[in-house]
Amino acid sequence: MQLTRLVYASHHGGTSEESLRDIFDRSCKNNANDGITGLLIAGDEDFLQLLEGGRTAVAECMMRIMKDDRHQRIRVLLAGEARNRLFSHWSMRCLKAAEIPLxxxxxxxxxxxxxxxxxxxxxxxxxxxxxxxDNSDKTPEMAE
Incomplete structure (x- = not known):
C-alpha cells in the first residue's frame, strides 16, 4: 500500500454540536473500515481535515466528503505520499479549534x-x- 496524506479545508458556516458528532461518528466508522486515520479540526466556520491511508481509500473518502453538503468551498491544501502516519492512534481525531492548546x-x-x-x-x-x-487527548473521542 502506498501511504497517502491529504489535507483539505472546507467551510461549514457554523455547525451544530449534533452535526459535529454525526460527522465524527461517521468518520470513525468509515475510516476504521477503510484503513484511514486522521484529524478533523472544527473551527467556528471552517474545517481542516487530514486524511492518511491508501491512495484509493483516501480518494474515495474525499469523494464522499465532496458530496456532503456540510462541506462547502472545499480546498485541497496538501496531497502526496507519506512515509508514516501522524495519527495512527485515531481513525479520526476530532478537535474543536478553540480547545487546541494555546x-x-x-x-x-x-x-x-x-x-x-x-x-x-x-x-x-x-x-x-x-x-x-500533543498527548492531551489520547482517546478517539471528540473533545467536548
Missing part, C-alpha cells in the same frame, strides 16, 4: 484566528505535526 494556537493561527485557507504549507504541516505529538 501554545499551538499561538504558533499556527493567523492573527489569532483559525483560518485554514490562510495557512501556508509549512504552517499546515507544522500544525498537524504538533497535534500528532
Amino acid at each position: 501554545e499551538i494556537q499561538d504558533r499556527y493561527w493567523v492573527n489569532g484566528v483559525f483560518d485554514p485557507a490562510q495557512l501556508p504549507q509549512a504552517k499546515i504541516e507544522g500544525l498537524c505535526l504538533a497535534l500528532s505529538e
